[in-house]
Amino acid sequence: MGALTVVGYVFYRFSQTLPALIRWPIRLFCSLTGLSTLWGWVTRLVGTLRIIKTLYKWMSQLWHFLVRISSKFGWISRITGTSDDDLSELHALRIVLLRPADGRASGLADFLLGPVPSTTTTTDSAPDPHLLQTSKRTIALSSGEITVVDTPALPGLTLDEGSRARQALRGLQLSSPGPHAFIVETPIATTDLHQDLNRLAQASADVYGSELTDFMIPVVTHKHSLSRRRIEDLLHAQPGSHRRGPLLCPHRPEAVNVSMERTADDVNAARVGLLKRVLQMKKTKGCFIHELQRREERAREELLDAMATELAAKLRHCTD
Structure with a gap:
């Protein structure tokens, strides 16, 4: 056929x-x-x-x-390592990084946002003044911005109590109306990781109040390929082979490899994983409201009432 x-x-x-x-x-x-x-x-x-x-x-x-x-918008995936759809819920996050007031840069801040070049020459006796001040940086996304506030609020050898308290409250102002999470970094190089986490948690609570622990994410930073099991052993093990007591912070510590000598996919996956922890806390807890924000709100209302009274008197005078 x-x-x-x-x-x-x-x-x-x-x-x-x-x-x-x-x-x-x-x-x-x-x-x-x-x-x-x-x-x-x-x-x-x-x-x-x-x-x-x-x-x-x-x-x-x-x-x-x-x-x-x-491809012209590839900076989004380079920053976060994920698609634009996966980033839709990550916008408008507000994070406060707590670090000691000792003039040292936060390795976690550089990992999340990239290193900031210093404009001054520093020595052991004269630390970079920029590292002794609270700074605000942002991660730009197509759906919005992620705010990261780096503040030297924890005890250190450089700032006195008055300067440290001012920087701590300045961090709250820069993260207004309130941060969704406080991230406390602990290098894994220390020999007593469990004790260090509790010490930093207590120091953070002394600054911002005991309610802070509900919004705190302890982050254990390292520059080696350590398994989760190994990190758990470092958290709980001690000579004598018995486990430590509970941590003061109720939230599970997050282990982050801050080494940049890895593939871009690995680095971006670690960044997104930490940001998703903050997103989860935002959904369950909302944002942290300090007495500073409450007083500022009352002061604004009082100022508004006072200015409204003056303006009303001025308008009545104009009509007479």
């Missing part, structure tokens, strides 16, 4: 070049045998295939165009 169709098609097309006197008997033969109907169906099929081919070519060009456009 296939061979007959091909022969009939060739015969039919050959007849198109013949004079009309010879062509009409051939057409009559094709009509009587059904070859004309079969060829009409084949013609429609070929036309449909051509349309599909054209549509596929057009869609392919459109896809390549969209890929070129999306």
Whole structure:
């Protein structure tokens, strides 16, 4: 049947070049045998295939165009290592990084946001003054920004209690209306990780109040490929092979490898994992409200009432 169709098609097309006197008997033969109907169906099929081919070519060009456009916004995935859909819930997060007031930079802040070049030359006796002040930095996303406040609020050897208290409260102002999480960094190089976490948790609670522990995420930083099991052993093990007591912070410590000598996917996955911990805390706890925010709100209301009274008196004077 296939061979007959091909022969009939060739015969039919050959007849198109013949004079009309010879062509009409051939057409009559094709009509009587059904070859004309079969060829009409084949013609429609070929036309449909051509349309599909054209549509596929057009869609392919459109896809390549969209890929070129999306590559211009690759900074989003380079910062966070995830797709824009996965970032839709991460915007508007407010994080406070607590570190000792000793003039040393936070390795976790540099890991999340990238290192900030120092504008001054520092020595052991003269630390960088920028590291003794609370700073605010942001991570830009297509759906918004993530605010990270780095504050030297924990006990150190550089700032006195008055300066440290001012920097701690300044961190709350920069994270207004309130941070969703406080992150306390503990390097894993210490020999007594359990005790260090409790010491930093207590120091943080002394600064901001005992309610802080509900919003605190202890972060154990390291620069080696340590398993979760190994970190758990460092948290709870001690000579004598019995486990330590509970941590003051009720939330599970997060282990973060802050080494940048890894693949971009690994670094970005660690960043997103920590940000998702903050997002989970935001959903369950909301934001931390300190007495400073409450007093500021009352002061704003009192100032508004006072200014409204003065303005009303001025307007009455103008109408008289």
